[in-house]
Every structure is written in structure tokens, then in C-alpha cells.
Amino acid sequence: MTPSRPLRVGVIGPAGFGGSYLCVELLNRGHTVIGISRNPEKLGSHERYFPRPIDIDSVSFPSLAKHFEGIDVLVSEYGPHTAGADALLYMPFLETVRKIVLAVKLSEVKYFLFVGGAGSLHVPGTLESCVDHPDFFMAYRRAIATSEAHIVYMEERLGIMGTALRAYRDARFAEREGRATAEHQETIKEYEASIKAKDRATDFIKAGRTAYMFFDGNMSFKWSFVSPSALYRPGVRTGRYEVSVDDMVLVGEEQGGNIFEGRLTGISVADMAIAIADEVENEKLVGKHWSAWGDISEDKPSPAYLTLDSVDGGSTWK
Numbered sequence: 562m563t564p565s566r567p568l569r570v571g572v573i574g575p576a577g578f579g580g581s582y583l584c585v586e587l588l589n590r591g592h593t594v595i596g597i598s599r600n601p602e603k604l605g606s607h608e609r610y611f612p613r614p615i616d617i618d619s620v621s622f623p624s625l626a627k628h629f630e631g632i633d634v635l636v637s638e639y640g641p642h643t644a645g646a647d648a649l650l651y652m653p654f655l656e657t658v659r660k661i662v663l664a665v666k667l668s669e670v671k672y673f674l675f676v677g678g679a680g681s682l683h684v685p686g687t688l689e690s691c692v693d694h695p696d697f698f699m700a701y702r703r704a705i706a707t708s709e710a711h712i713v714y715m716e717e718r719l720g721i722m723g724t725a726l727r728a729y730r731d732a733r734f735a736e737r738e739g740r741a742t743a744e745h746q747e748t749i750k751e752y753e754a755s756i757k758a759k760d761r762a763t764d765f766i767k768a769g770r771t772a773y774m775f776f777d778g779n780m781s782f783k784w785s786f787v788s789p790s791a792l793y794r795p796g797v798r799t800g801r802y803e804v805s806v807d808d809m810v811l812v813g814e815e816q817g818g819n820i821f822e823g824r825l826t827g828i829s830v831a832d833m834a835i836a837i838a839d840e841v842e843n844e845k846l847v848g849k850h851w852s853a854w855g856d857i858s859e860d861k862p863s864p865a866y867l868t869l870d871s872v873d874g875g876s877t878w879k
């Protein structure tokens with residue numbers, strides 16, 4: 562497909578989870594993609610894909626800005642997940658995002674989209690970020706534990722966090738079906754106690770919500786901050802999504818005193834890539850903190866990372 566306005570789109574983290582699906586979506590739409598990360602060639606090769614290797618942690622922001630030359634729209638899909646569960650930390654994430662923002666401001670990038678996390682979205686009707694609400698993590702872990710696709714994705718990406726979640730899921734199913742052993746009950750008790758004490762992803766998800774402070778109210782560059790909805794995972798590309806601004810979308814009525822329980826929404830990474838590519842092309846959410854959610858009812862495990870084999874004329878790197 563040739564877009565009416567072919568763009569040169571920079572993607573930071575092109576071979577990561579969101580980044581790899583986004584690069585495939587953009588190339589399939591006929592845009593040129595510049596992949597920026599330590600090993601951007603991991604995504605594969607294509608005549609309209611140009612890898613620009615750089616370790617953001619070890620360069621100055623003026624050097625990073627040089628890597629943004631010739632880019633019309635830049636999307637940050639930077640994240641720590643490919644280094645495993647121990648890399649889900651507060652500190653390096655915020656330092657890196659600060660550097661990216663400074664480099665964007667120095668560069669000639671015309672529009673910068675930052676992909677953050679669901680934790681920055683507001684509890685509906687309030688100004689409180691979901692990550693700061695005491696009920697969020699329990700509802701989140703319970704929701705993702707109902708999905709085989711989400712657990713396969715967690716196992717592929719985060720090792721031990723996925724294994725623990727699968728044990729919890731199996732125990733909850735056994736309980737629901739009336740065949741729970743003492744061991745199942747102990748697994749549920751221990752897992753939920755650990756979530757109540759402190760979910761392992763808390764620090765990183767808080768870093769994502771604090772990253773929004775670099776953007777909120779900032780008129781010094783043109784930005785959009787997108788937080789995928791909470792149950793963001795690999796899955797079916799339906800081609801449909803809904804957008805919300807600032808608030809986390811919750812479905813149904815509150816039950817049992819936990820505002821989030823059974824009400825969280827999600828989106829497949831393929832549909833999220835469509836929403837981001839649409840914004841790259843149409844610029845309808847400039848200066849907004851927004852989210853997209855869609856239909857994830859088909860619980861189908863799919864790969865966490867794509868390569869350019871998925872694009873016409875693309876292949877793995879040679």
C-alpha cells in the first residue's frame with residue numbers, strides 16, 4: 562500500500578514487543594522506518610527499513626539527537642523487558658526517557674509519540690493514576706491470570722514472573738472447579754500476599770506514570786503520550802479499537818468493593834500498532850494522554866516479537 566503522505570518514521574526499540582508490531586504496521590502502510598536501538602538489525606531487513614544502532618544509555622543527548630536526523634515522526638517504544646524481570650526498575654527508565662525528550666527537543670523531529678504504560682491512566686472521575694490505587698495490582702494480576710495468551714507472553718518475556726502467574730492461574734482454576742488441594746490454596750494465598758505486599762512490577766510501572774510528567778502541560782515540543790490499556794498482549798489483529806483520553810476505561814459495574822476487579826480492558830499489540838500508526842498519520846491526539854482498547858476476547862497465544870518476515874519483501878537480517 563502507498564500512503565497518501567509517505568513519512569519517515571523513527572521507532573526507538575524497533576525489535577521489542579510494541580516496536581516490532583509497529584514497524585511491521587508502518588512498513589505495510591508504505592512508510593519508511595528508521596529503527597533506533599542497540600541492535601535494530603534484529604528486526605530483519607527491508608528496502609524501506611534503516612537500522613541506526615545506538616546504546617541510548619551511553620551517549621549524550623546531542624549525540625542521540627543526531628540519530629533523529631531526517632525523521633518526520635518519532636515513536637518511542639523503548640522498554641527494558643527484553644533484559645528480563647530484574648530490569649523492571651524505576652531509575653534507568655526515567656533517565657533514558659529524560660535523555661530521549663531532550664534529544665527530541667534538540668532535533669528537527671516534527672512530532673514525537675511516547676508509548677508509556679497503563680499505570681499513568683487516571684482512575685475514572687479522579688486525577689489519581691491507577692498505579693497508585695491500592696486495588697489496582699490485585700485486579701490486574703487476577704485479570705491476566707485468566708488469559709492463556711497473556712501467560713504465554715509473560716513466560717516468553719519475563720521468565721519467573723510468568724511461571725509464578727501460571728501456578729496461580731492453575732490453582733485458581735482448580736478452586737473454581739471445586740478440585741483445589743491444600744497446595745493449590747497455599748499457592749493462591751502466597752501469590753496474593755506477595756501482590757498485596759508489593760507487586761514486582763510496581764517500581765517500573767510507577768516510572769512509566771512519572772515519565773508522563775515530562776509531557777503534561779509541556780508546550781515546548783509537539784508530543785502525544787499513549788498508554789496501552791492494562792490487558793495489552795499479543796493476540797488477534799481485529800483492525801478495530803476505541804480511544805479514551807486520560808481515564809482508564811473500565812467496563813461493567815463495580816462489584817465487591819474493588820473498583821477494577823473484572824472490569825479492566827485490553828488490546829492486542831497488533832491493534833495497538835494500528836492505533837499508533839493512525840496517530841502517526843493523522844495527528845488527532847497531539848498534546849493528549851490517551852489510551853486505546855479493543856476486543857481481546859479470542860484468547861489466542863501469539864508471538865511477543867515480530868520480524869520483517871511478516872512484511873511483503875522483508876526478511877530476517879542477512
Ligand SMILES: NC(=O)c1ccc[n+]([C@@H]2O[C@H](COP(=O)([O-])OP(=O)(O)OC[C@H]3O[C@@H](n4cnc5c(N)ncnc54)[C@H](OP(=O)(O)O)[C@@H]3O)[C@@H](O)[C@H]2O)c1
Pocket residue numbers: 573574575576577578579580597598599600601603615616617618637638639640641642643676677678679680769788789790791792793
Ligand atoms: N499494559 C501496558 O501498559 C504496557 C505493557 C507493556 C509495555 N508497555 C510500555 O510500552 C513501552 C515499550 O515497551 P515494550 O515492552 O513494547 O518494549 P520492550 O520489548 O521492553 O523493548 C523495546 C526495546 O528497547 C530497546 N532498548 C532497551 N534498552 C535500550 C538502550 N539502552 N538503548 C537503545 N535501545 C534500548 C531494546 O532494543 P535493543 O535490545 O536492540 O537495544 C528493546 O527491543 C514501554 O514504555 C512500556 O512500559 C505498556
